[in-house]
Amino acid sequence: MKILVIQLARLGDIYQTWPTLSALRREYENAEINLLVRERFSAAASNCPHIDKLIKLPTSEILTGVISYSDDSASLKKLSEFSQLLKDEKYDKIINLSFSPFSSYLVSSITHDQESVSGYTRFNDGYLCIPDDVSAYFYAQVGVDKENRIHLSQIFSGVAGVDLLPEDWTLDFNESFLIEARNKFKLDKNFIVIQVGASQSEKTYGEEKWSQVINHFRKINPTQIVLVGAKEETELVKKVCMLAYGAKIVNLCGKTNLTELASLVKMAELVVAGDSLLLHIASLTNTKTLNVSFSSVNFWETGPLAPKSRIVYGETRYDIASDRVATEMDCMLGDKNSGNVIIPRISYGPVAYEFLDNKNKNFSWQLIEAIYMQGSYPLVEDADIAHGLQRLNEVAHLALQQLTEIDFSKNVDIQMELLSQVDTMLEIIPKLVPPLRPLLSWFQTERVRIGPSSLEHVLSITKSIFMDLKSITDLYIESDPLSGVEDANANVFT
Amino acid sequence: MSDKKETNNLKESLFRLEKAAQKIVSTRGYTKEVENIKMLNELIREQLINENISYSTRKIR
Structure with a gap:
């Protein structure tokens, strides 16, 4: 049996696909599982143990004709060749976890038997085809401005038709690699990893707020702080370091590759981040996480899943006091309750978090539960x-x-x-x-x-x-x- | 080539491809060729936002 899983979103979504791939491997032990990702984000799947082949969508190659020479036909030819290559693989099962128009056309063009598809595809008249109920749920209810409370990892597994077990959240390293990384980056035995940036500015806490968090934290806890991030975030992180001058900080922003970053997360006592890639890596390494979240993202869908994780939530970044974040970090390191209002992670299940205030179990979510569950x-x-x-x-x-x-x-x-x-x-x-x-x-x-x-x-x-x-x-x-x-x-x- | 020039080329291509698809659909209906054009169209559209680090992907349906 040959299975193609399509995940054409970015790094975080690829890591959130790992549990589904693990469950697919368990369900179809002898199947050949191929994963299609965008070339640019393929590093997030390069060491995934659950797949047999990683296929990269060669976006740059396909678009060269259009971008460099305004030559549409060259790009059309490249795209057609790529989809034909996939079609020739004659997959028995195609699972599209991308929920995007492009992916729906791609699936339609490589499909031999419509019955074998789950996730978005196209009808023979070109209209969007949503064959399975879970993808229909995604289409209708998932997104920042919607009321969905089902975690994206569970939605992916639902589209794939597999059940997840706690052991599906796994990302292992061999011990010598971890020791090497610890030595290379001069890390203490215990340290916290913080990602101050995020893929969208409205998802970030802001450099001033982060520096205040670090300044508060250093007064109550001596644990080393490691700042990480993409190259694009270098200036932001430098500013945080400057504003938190004197704190015990190791600035590794832009200095780690993805595997090294994951190894740091694995070794960390605690991960602190907004809605970012780091949360999803930490869910796989089972590193407890403090997620600083605002209404600009839906934490129910993409929040941390490692046991003992917590979410500090505010409508905007200005609603979350920096000393509150610092206190929560200190309490999480000691496995203590801060007494502040937080949203605890309760399970790997579909609804992973619990509002302490039950009044927030609102009408719209109950309506969703009634319609679908x-x-x-x-x-x-x-x-x-x-x-x-x-x-x-x-x-x-x-x-x-x-x-x-x-x-x-x-x-x-x-x-x-x-x-x-x-x-x-x-x-x-x-x-x-x-x-x-x-x-x-x-x-x-x-x-x-x-x-x-x-x-x-x-x-x-x-x-x-x-x-x-x-x-x-x-x-x-x-x-x-x-x-x-x-x-x-x-x-x-x- | 500058980012701005690349972006313009992508946008111009989007326009040309949309026109081409419309023309084929009106004369021959929805064909394999149209599917391929639509696919490239969407890839370009997603390229304009997805691979830009400033945007999230899941906004696209």
């Missing part, structure tokens, strides 16, 4: 949400009426006009009532998933999706004799 539909305590559900119910009812009456042998202008108004309402309602967005995202995604087919078939599936929407909203309509929903959820108003 057979949870109970949440109670409505907000008049806007109640009104939004009422409108949705009416809109679904109207759509079902029109879809039932539609007869293409006659003039259908009126029905089409009404259905167009239904679509407008379905766009407006989640804007007016944001907590209902997960429901509408699920609904619209299910419509996107309808493939090219006969008009009757498309109408029939569309009707069935509207019926599902109506059934859900019926739960919230107090006296709807037609709801047909019989369970304890029938009256969910408080």
Whole structure:
């Protein structure tokens, strides 16, 4: 059996794919597992023990024609040759973990049998095809501005159709390599690794804040601090060192390759970082991590997974005091509680963290749990949400009426006009009532998933999706004799 | 070649490829050739943002 896993995102996502690759290896012991990544980020997979072959997407080579000579045909030819090479491999299973348009076209072009694909691909008319429910979940619910709380590692494994075990988070080094690295970088027996930068400026805590953290920390704990980062972050880290002058800092920013960086994380007592590559390496090396996180990222999706990890969360960087971070670092080194509000990592499971304040278990997330995970539909305590559900119910009812009456042998202008108004309402309602967005995202995604087919078939599936929407909203309509929903959820108003 | 020039070439190519794909679709429908053009188009689009360290990848759907 030959399996191709496609991960065309960046370094962090490649490391977050490792557990899935490990589980695939366990599930398909004798399979040949190939991993396709972008050439530029391939270092994150170069020493992955779970794959048989690492394939690099030669982006630069493909784009040379376009970039250097404005020659589209040369680039088209290179791309076509590359996809043909993959197609010739005749993979039995293709798992696309990239969730990007390019990857969907690539999968479509190399597929022999649609049944063997999970993850985004394309229908034969070129429209996006989302064959599996987990990818549909990603399409509908995952992203910074959404309410998803399922960790990305678990979403990847879901798309691949494998279950993860704690031992799937593994990144090992031989002892002599670690000793060599420790000596090369003149490290103490105990040290903390901090990454002050991140791939996006809004994900970073800022150089002044980090220097304040270090200055606070040095007053309460003598542990050596190692600053790491990409070459692009050199100036930022220099500034931190300058502002924290006198602290016990080893500046290794831009001085380590990825394997050395991972070895430092493996040896560290603690990793401290924003939403960055380091978190994902630390999850694999099981190095406890303090994640400084803001609303610009969704920690539920990409936060640290190593046991005993914690998240210090604020809406913005200005909401997190630097002394609080320093105190948390000190407490984590001693396995103590700081008494401050933190978000603890609780498991490797789908929902990896727990808000200490249960009030934060909000309506939208409960709605997601109900739609996708057979949870109970949440109670409505907000008049806007109640009104939004009422409108949705009416809109679904109207759509079902029109879809039932539609007869293409006659003039259908009126029905089409009404259905167009239904679509407008379905766009407006989640804007007016944001907590209902997960429901509408699920609904619209299910419509996107309808493939090219006969008009009757498309109408029939569309009707069935509207019926599902109506059934859900019926739960919230107090006296709807037609709801047909019989369970304890029938009256969910408080 | 400067980054700006490269970026411009990529953007111009995006425009040309989109036009080419539209033309083929309107005359011959969605063909293998269109699929390849669309694929290159998306690769260019992602190149303009993905491999730039300042942006994240998962924003793309």
